[in-house]
Amino acid sequence: MFTSVRPLLACAALLLLLVPGTAQAQAVTQTQATQAAMTPADALQMLQAGNERFVNGQMLPRNYQDQVEATATGQYPFAVVLGCIDSRVPPEIVFDQGIGDIFAPRIAGNFVNTDILGSMEFATAVAGSKLIVVLGHSSCGAVKGACDHVELGNLTHTLANIAPAIYAVTDVAGERSSKNASYVEAVTHENVAMTVQNILDRSPVIKDLVDKGEVMVVGAMYDVATGRVTFME
Template sequence: MCETCSSPSIGRRRLLAGGLAGGLALAAAPLFAASAFAQTSGGYGTATPVTPDEAMKRLVDGNARYVAGKPQEADYSAGRLKRATGQQPFAAIVACSDSRVVPELVFDQGPGELFIVRVAGNFIDENGLASLEFATAVLGVKLILVLGHASCGAVQATITSIKDNTLPPGHLPSLVNAIRPAVYEAMRSNPSDLLAAASDQNVKLNAKLAQTAGPILSERAAAGQLKSAAAMYDIGTGKVTFL
């Protein structure tokens, strides 16, 4: 069981989640009604995926277009008025704050199609869990993808912190402490490239959390309504490798 799921603060989160779940149920109806157009909600007028596997295929196909330099033609102003009435993204992406990582471009998707949760180091904390619960319970997201990237500065800072037995200044220790489990796990295998191994492990651990954190995400996963996945983005080539 993951440390985050068993932390004392989860008790408080679950208490809040109980109230949130009721609120979500009430909020879902008007939101879905307002976004009834969402069967063709994307910037490209593409039908919204109805299963996790269809959502995954759409991401895979989109990245292939991006790598090939053949993105779909899109007028991002088109559909603006429709998007003002609601949203129905088909996937949630947990991405790093790195300015070179732009999920909408990486997966060749338009406005309103991806729900993005960003933090340096692409890990899921309490706020990230709440955001993902909202995305799934209210907006109907079918897939959560945790997307890491090559040469991640947050992961490297964590490795340096562990090796030097020091902590960075300010609020940076909160990032380091969140990524530590992945680095420790990678160190056990004694890899030749610790940064790459720790980055891979980080997305895997957080993808597991995205599917097992209760009550909302785990219940939807158990019902087959939600899947999570881990992937790494190569900034140089643009290719996303699913782990």
């Protein structure tokens, strides 16, 4: 489904340097040149490769102080990852990225509203990111709460944003509550898929970039038991 990263771009975009005295590669922050040269498919493969390193315990060493200094005068992230606030799913870590590599807006239930869409428009149309990922995850507390119609202060309004996914899931047997793991999983997947579509439907700016082939919007699921991210078709 996805094109291979071109060898030259792979070297430039990953920005790997050998640590003196070793054969070990060390990641260096994205630059304006590598971001500009990257395609949406390249950006996707960057995240896929990063998650593979994370799962296999082969994360790249990073000098965060160097990255702080490198990004002090500008940033060139190649992707936007919209995730849940769940503490088990920090995007920079699960994709093995460093300071200045990705934008990472987070909200319980990984849905979009006007503010998040505006942030995504800044990230893509202004800051040059090539990829938007909507990252759901297994055992999502927000989805479970929405399935159980939980009401609690402002959380009631937050969980209401997941309701369309609940209504859309009609083919799962058993109880329609958080007690039914299959139901929760189906709603979680549907919520990610609907959020991807909402981005395209509600942001003409992003839709135009997608139509031009300059940006890709994809959904993905993180398994909290394995650490693996699966990108949705």
